[in-house]
Amino acid sequence: MTNKLKYFIGNWKMFGDLASFKIISKINTYISKNNYINKKKIVICVPNILINFFVKKLKKKSISIGAQNCHHHEASGPFTGSVNASMLKKVGSEYIILGHSENRKEGESPKLIEKKIESSLNQKLNVIYCIGETSHEKKRGKTYSIIRKQIKECIKKSFNKKRIMIAYEPIWCIGSNKIPNINELKYIIKYIKISYKKIFKTKNFPKVLYGGSVNGKNVKLLSNVNEIDGFLIGSASQSSKKFIDIIKNYYK
Numbered sequence: 588m589t590n591k592l593k594y595f596i597g598n599w600k601m602f603g604d605l606a607s608f609k610i611i612s613k614i615n616t617y618i619s620k621n622n623y624i625n626k627k628k629i630v631i632c633v634p635n636i637l638i639n640f641f642v643k644k645l646k647k648k649s650i651s652i653g654a655q656n657c658h659h660h661e662a663s664g665p666f667t668g669s670v671n672a673s674m675l676k677k678v679g680s681e682y683i684i685l686g687h688s689e690n691r692k693e694g695e696s697p698k699l700i701e702k703k704i705e706s707s708l709n710q711k712l713n714v715i716y717c718i719g720e721t722s723h724e725k726k727r728g729k730t731y732s733i734i735r736k737q738i739k740e741c742i743k744k745s746f747n748k749k750r751i752m753i754a755y756e757p758i759w760c761i762g763s764n765k766i767p768n769i770n771e772l773k774y775i776i777k778y779i780k781i782s783y784k785k786i787f788k789t790k791n792f793p794k795v796l797y798g799g800s801v802n803g804k805n806v807k808l809l810s811n812v813n814e815i816d817g818f819l820i821g822s823a824s825q826s827s828k829k830f831i832d833i834i835k836n837y838y839k
Contacts (some may be wrong), residue, residue, distance in 0.1 A: 588780055588792050594752070594817025595834055596715060596796065597631040597824025598655060598684060607637070608644050611652075613827035617834075618649035627834070628817070630682050631824060632715075635670050642679030653682030653715070656690055659702035661709060672703075676710040683707050684819075686717045686741060688758045697740040704741060704751070714751045715796070715819065716741065718779075722759035730757075730775065735782050744787055752794035753779055754819040760799030761821065769811055772797065776814040803832030810837050 603610075611631060618629055632653035633641060641652050658669035675683065685707065686700045700716075707714050718737040720730045734755070742751065755775060760766055767775070780792040797809060798819030809815065823829040 588777070589813050590792075590794050590816045591626045592628055592794075592816070593626060593837070594628045594630065594794070594796055595830070595837075596629075596653070596682070596684075596754075596817065596819050597830060598687075598798075598819055598821050599631065599633045599825055600655065600689075600821065601634065602825050603633055603637055605637070605640055607633075608641055610825070610827045610830075611641055611645070611650070614830055615645060615647070615649050617827075617831050619647050629834075632682060632684050635675065635678075638675065638680050639678035651681045652679060653684065653713075654680045655684045656687070657683060657685075657703055657707060659699055659706055661706045672707040672710040672712055676712055680712060682713045682715060684715045684717065684754075686737070688717060688719060688756060688761065697737075701741045701743065704746065705743070708747050708750055711750070715754050716751055717754045717756050717798070717819070719756040719758050719760075719799070725757070725759060731778055734775070734779060735786075738779070738783055739786060742787070748787060748789050748793065752796060752816070753783065754796040754798050755779060756798035756819060758799075762800065764800050764802075766800055766805050766809065769808060772809075773812045773814060776812060780814065801833060803829060803836050806833045806837045807839065 629650040630653050632655050654675045658671045685703050720733040724733050776795050779795050783793045794816040796817045796819045797815045801818045801820045802823050
C-alpha cells in the first residue's frame with residue numbers, strides 16, 4: 588500500500604518573482620549534495636510567469652517545476668487571461684495542481700475540474716488532484732463520503748491513473764497550524780487508497796499525499812503514517828530553509 592518514492596511538493600500559490608529563483612536554487616543545491624536521501628521527488632509548483640525562467644535557470648536539475656492550475660480548454664481560443672495545459676507543458680511544467688479547495692471556493696465545479704484533469708493528462712502532465720472536507724463536514728461525520736464523492740466525480744475510469752496522485756488536504760487544516768489526529772489520518776489515507784483501487788479497478792494503490800499546515804516540526808509526527816507517499820506543502824515552501832527543514836526532519 589505504501590509507495591517507496593516520497594514526494595515533497597511545494598505550492599507557492601500567489602507568491603514569487605524572478606528574484607525568487609534563489610529559493611529554488613538553494614533547495615536544488617541541498618538536494619544535489621545530499622544523495623543519502625534516497626527515493627525522493629522534489630517538485631515546486633509556481634506561478635505561470637515563473638515556470639520557463641526557473642526551468643531554464645536550473646542547471647543540475649534535482650527538482651521539477653510545476654503549475655498550480657490551468658484552463659480546461661485544450662486548444663487556443665477566446666479566453667482572455669487564461670493559460671491551458673498545452674501552454675504550461677511547452678514552457679517546461681511537468682506537474683500541475685488541480686481541484687485545490689481555494690479554486691473550488693472561487694467556483695470551480697467538479698465537471699470543470701474533470702475537464703482540466705483530462706486536458707492535463709492529454710499533455711502528459713502529472714496531476715496532483717486535491718480533495719478534502721471542511722470543518723463543518725468533518726463535524727457532521729461526512730469526511731469519508733466527501734472524499735469518495737470527490738474522487739468519483741472528477742476522475743474518469745478512462746484516465747491514465749499512472750499520472751494522477753491524490754493530495755488529501757482537509758480544508759480546516761490549511762493555514763491553521765493544525766493537522767489531523769495521526770491515527771485518524773492513517774485510516775483516512777488507507778480509505779482513499781482502498782476506495783480508489785476499488786472504484787477504478789486498478790492493480791496498484793494510488794500515490795496519496797498529505798497537505799495542510801505541514802512544517803518542519805510536525806513532519807516528524809506525520810512520518811509515522813507510513814501510508815502517506817509525500818506532502819503538498821504551502822507557505823513553508825516559500826522559504827528554502829523551511830522547505831529543506833521539512834525534508835531533513837522527515838528523514839531524521
